[in-house]
Amino acid sequence: MKFDNALKKKLLKRLKSYMNAEAEQLQQEDDGLSKVLKKLKKKEKHLKELIAAERDDDEREMLEQELKVIRSQRKKGITLLSSLRKKGNK
Amino acid sequence: MRNTLRKVILPSIMLILAYGFWVSPDFKEISAGVAIFLFGMLALEEGFRAFTGGVLEKILKKSTDRMWKSLTFGFTAATVMQSSSLVSVITISFLSVGLIGLVEGLGIVFGANVGTTTGAWLIAGFGLKVKISSYAMPMLVFGVMLIFQKSKSMKGVGYILVGLGFLFLGIHHMKEGFEAFQNSLDLTAYAMEGIAGILVFTLIGIIATIIMQSSHATLVLIITALSVQQITYDNALALAIGANVGTTITAVLGALSSNVVGKRLALADVLFKVCAGIVFIVFMGPVMGLVDGISSVIGLADDDYTMKLAVFHTIFNVAGVIIMVPLINPLIGLVTRLFKSEPDIHAQPMYLNEASLEFGDTALEALRKETARIYEKAIGVIAKGLSLDKEDILSDAKLKQVIRVHGKAVEYDIDEVYEHEIKSLCSAILDYTNRLSADEATSRQVSRIRLANQSILITLKDVKHLQKNMLLYIDSENPHISAEYNRLRQRIAKVIRRLENIRSQEVSSTSILSLDALKLTLEKNMGLLHGRLDELIREGHISADMAISLMNDSNYTYSIINSLIQINHNYLKSEEGTETEAEHRIALNREEINSVLSDEREVAERR
Numbered sequence: 001m002k003f004d005n006a007l008k009k010k011l012l013k014r015l016k017s018y019m020n021a022e023a024e025q026l027q028q029e030d031d032g033l034s035k036v037l038k039k040l041k042k043k044e045k046h047l048k049e050l051i052a053a054e055r056d057d058d059e060r061e062m063l064e065q066e067l068k069v070i071r072s073q074r075k076k077g078i079t080l081l082s083s084l085r086k087k088g089n090k
Numbered sequence: 091m092r093n094t095l096r097k098v099i100l101p102s103i104m105l106i107l108a109y110g111f112w113v114s115p116d117f118k119e120i121s122a123g124v125a126i127f128l129f130g131m132l133a134l135e136e137g138f139r140a141f142t143g144g145v146l147e148k149i150l151k152k153s154t155d156r157m158w159k160s161l162t163f164g165f166t167a168a169t170v171m172q173s174s175s176l177v178s179v180i181t182i183s184f185l186s187v188g189l190i191g192l193v194e195g196l197g198i199v200f201g202a203n204v205g206t207t208t209g210a211w212l213i214a215g216f217g218l219k220v221k222i223s224s225y226a227m228p229m230l231v232f233g234v235m236l237i238f239q240k241s242k243s244m245k246g247v248g249y250i251l252v253g254l255g256f257l258f259l260g261i262h263h264m265k266e267g268f269e270a271f272q273n274s275l276d277l278t279a280y281a282m283e284g285i286a287g288i289l290v291f292t293l294i295g296i297i298a299t300i301i302m303q304s305s306h307a308t309l310v311l312i313i314t315a316l317s318v319q320q321i322t323y324d325n326a327l328a329l330a331i332g333a334n335v336g337t338t339i340t341a342v343l344g345a346l347s348s349n350v351v352g353k354r355l356a357l358a359d360v361l362f363k364v365c366a367g368i369v370f371i372v373f374m375g376p377v378m379g380l381v382d383g384i385s386s387v388i389g390l391a392d393d394d395y396t397m398k399l400a401v402f403h404t405i406f407n408v409a410g411v412i413i414m415v416p417l418i419n420p421l422i423g424l425v426t427r428l429f430k431s432e433p434d435i436h437a438q439p440m441y442l443n444e445a446s447l448e449f450g451d452t453a454l455e456a457l458r459k460e461t462a463r464i465y466e467k468a469i470g471v472i473a474k475g476l477s478l479d480k481e482d483i484l485s486d487a488k489l490k491q492v493i494r495v496h497g498k499a500v501e502y503d504i505d506e507v508y509e510h511e512i513k514s515l516c517s518a519i520l521d522y523t524n525r526l527s528a529d530e531a532t533s534r535q536v537s538r539i540r541l542a543n544q545s546i547l548i549t550l551k552d553v554k555h556l557q558k559n560m561l562l563y564i565d566s567e568n569p570h571i572s573a574e575y576n577r578l579r580q581r582i583a584k585v586i587r588r589l590e591n592i593r594s595q596e597v598s599s600t601s602i603l604s605l606d607a608l609k610l611t612l613e614k615n616m617g618l619l620h621g622r623l624d625e626l627i628r629e630g631h632i633s634a635d636m637a638i639s640l641m642n643d644s645n646y647t648y649s650i651i652n653s654l655i656q657i658n659h660n661y662l663k664s665e666e667g668t669e670t671e672a673e674h675r676i677a678l679n680r681e682e683i684n685s686v687l688s689d690e691r692e693v694a695e696r697r
Contacts, residue, residue: 032672039600040676065614065690066607069678072686073603077676 026088033081040074119267124343127260131347133233134183134253140246150189157415160197167198168205174305175340177202178359179257182344182352188509192422195355199341200362200411203334206305207404226262229255261340288328288371291321295332300339308333309403313396323395327374327402331367334406338363349510354425361421366410381405439518453526457519457539461546461661464515468546469586471512472650474502475553476579477564483583484590493580499561504554512550516543542660549653556646559639570631574622574640578647581615585651589658601662602673605655609683612651617687619644 017024047067054060111118154160167177181198184190190198229251236248299308309330316326338360345356370377381402382392390397414421440463441456473480477500482492520543523536556578563575585608592604623640626632632640659677662670678686 028668029672032668033675035669036600036603036672036676040603043600062607062611065610068686068690069607069610069683070603072678072682073606073676076678076682077672080675 023088026084030081030084030088033077033084037074037077037081040070040077044070044074116267119263121267123260123263123267125260126256126263127343128347130253130256130258130260131179131183131344132253133249133256134180135186135348137246137249137251137253138183138186138189140242140249150184150194154190154194154197157193157197157418160194161201161204161411161415164198164201164203165205166201168202169208174199174202174206175337176257177205178338178341178356179344182341182348182355183253185355186348186352188351192351192354192358192425193418195351196358196362196418196422199355199359200414203363203407204404204411206337207400207407211400211404226255226258229258287322287325288374291325291328292332292335292367292371295329295334296336297332298329299333299336305333305337308336309399313399316395316399323398324374324378326395326399327378328371330399330403331370331406334403335360335363335367350429354422354429357425357428358421361425362410362414366406366413369413370406370409377402377405439515439522442518442522451532453522453528454532454535454539457522457536458661460515460519460522461539461542464512464519464543464546465657465661467507467515468512468550471504471507471550472553472582472586474500475504475550475557476560476582477502478579478583483586489580489583489587492583493576497565497576499564501561502557504550504557508547508550508554512546516547519543538660542657545653545657545660549650549657552646552650552653556643556650559643563636563639568632568636570626571636571640574619574626574632575643577619578643581647582650582654585612585654589654593658593662600673602659602670602677605659605662606678606683608651608655609678609680610686612648612655613680613683613687614690616644616648 044067047063047070051060051063051067054063107121111121153163164177164181167180168174178199181190181195181202185192185195233248233251233253233255236244236251239245239248295308295312298311299305312321312326312329312333315321316323321329338356341356341359345353348356381398384401384405385394385398386392388401390401439460441459443456469483470480473483477498478492478496482496483489485492520540523540526532526536528536560575560579563571564579566572566575588608589605592601595601595604623637623644626640627634627637
């Protein structure tokens with residue numbers, strides 16, 4: 001009985017994920033957090049540009065507030081990601 | 091254009107009425123009677139509303155869940171009250187507040203028609219007339235006393251008593267007003283033989299009953315006229331048919347202030363009586379034979395026309411019910427087609443169906459779409475509840491400007507929309523989720539959708555509470571209180587607008603996290619208001635009552651905004667994925683929001 005390479009790889013990957021379900025889970029969480037953090041970074045940059053261009057005081061104040069929230073969210077996200085990675089390395 | 095027309099029509103009608111009052115005191119009395127009667131209907135509905143979902147609803151449901159039970163209920167009620175029209179009117183108010191359905195309502199009305207025949211026997215046999223209208227004044231007195239009580243059910247009973255009192259009082263004034271016409275009614279002048287006589291006397295019967303507001307009164311008139319041989323026996327029967335048709339006027343009047351379901355019942359009542367009337371006019375000959383047959387069986391003399399009239403009246407109503415009960419469904423179909431209900435059309439779920447229930451993903455999508463639809467509706471209700479316009483809130487116009495444009499308080503019945511539209515849709519969602527068999531992940535998402543719907547209901551209840559004082563203060567002469575209430579309106583409108591922007595963003599743009607900025611603003615504004623409130627009280631700009639109202643209403647505003655955020659949080663979160671999960675973990679909790687806020691305060695103080 002012969003297996004072609006693609007099928008072998010696929011089966012091995014499945015076996016690996018079966019044997020290592022927790023690691024897979026951690027990887028998924030890692031991916032999710034990383035993607036969201038990237039988006040937040042992009043959003044932060046965009047907000048800074050908006051604040052620089054905004055003339056209305058009220059509107060600028062609101063945008064600045066949003067920026068502060070995004071910074072806190074990023075800070076929290078980074079902490080979560082690093083603790084997740086530490087857990088994965090153990 | 092339509093608005094201008096509306097603005098013109100009302101004052102014109104009022105002017106015409108005022109002229110009428112000036113010219114004819116009788117017309118004034120009749121109009122006042124109608125107004126009092128309609129006010130009675132409103133009070134009656136208010137009273138029954140207090141019992142929705144309670145004991146009365148259970149009793150009514152149990153005593154009308156089969157057609158024979160509804161008929162018996164109507165029969166007993168009409169026998170006790172000696173008025174089928176009063177039973178019809180009360181049934182209309184049951185229907186209006188959703189205590190019973192149209193089928194049950196029709197059953198009661200049909201039963202009441204048979205019950206009212208006992209009156210003819212009492213009048214013909216004993217000359218007895220139960221005059222329930224003499225209880226009007228005590229009812230009003232006891233009713234008002236009960237309205238002032240704290241208990242909700244006591245208040246409910248109070249409103250029912252006051253409602254009945256006003257109904258009787260209204261009928262009394264209408265009768266008084268019509269008395270001038272009644273005296274000029276000389277039946278002998280119209281004496282006619284054959285079919286022409288029957289038709290003319292049917293018409294006279296209708297008119298006389300409308301004038302006297304009671305088929306019993308017409309029956310007394312007929313019996314008196316018959317006993318002094320003012321009219322022939324045929325004409326008397328025609329008058330009785332007319333009286334039965336004419337008695338529907340009370341139900342029609344009652345339906346004027348009722349919603350579409352009440353109007354359907356009134357129309358069905360009219361159709362029922364008109365149909366029965368036509369059948370009896372067509373078969374007048376055989377019916378008279380039947381009356382004679384029954385009369386001789388029960389031992390009535392051939393010339394005892396008054397008792398024969400009672401026999402006829404009973405046959406007429408019993409046969410009418412026997413003919414109409416099998417036709418009840420086509421009758422309901424007809425009146426429903428004639429009176430289309432706008433709220434009912436909206437209140438039907440659009441996406442929830444049996445087919446989608448089979449598949450978890452499709453069912454979830456259907457639930458999400460339905461929830462989004464309810465949310466859209468709820469936003470419209472909130473906007474109107476705040477005397478604003480949804481389109482304006484969601485436009486690009488500056489909110490301060492929007493608030494200024496809508497500076498006048500506009501009354502809006504949130505309860506009505508809540509009961510007829512939002513609540514029924516939310517229960518449809520709940521029912522659908524209960525029937526859904528789903529895996530663990532889907533169940534989690536479904537439960538979030540359920541929470542979102544729950545928050546929608548809470549939001550509307552809060553807006554209802556807030557609306558009370560808002561209507562009082564947004565255009566108040568005290569600029570300080572009016573500014574504060576307009577600020578509350580603006581804050582809610584701002585959040586609605588911001589949430590709409592977040593919802594219209596692509597899914598990939600961290601929508602859940604965007605809600606955190608709103609949470610921060612919510613906490614910040616709450617703190618600011620407390621500061622301002624202290625100052626307003628200290629400076630004596632607002633009274634203690636105003637301060638208490640403002641304190642309560644700022645809490646309602648807080649709760650409304652919080653619920654709006656929660657709705658969107660749960661709605662957005664119901665679409666599961668690794669990123670959504672990550673967003674949920676990153677989202678700031680209340681303590682974290684407050685810590686951002688205190689950092690901000692520190693920076694501001696250092697400046």
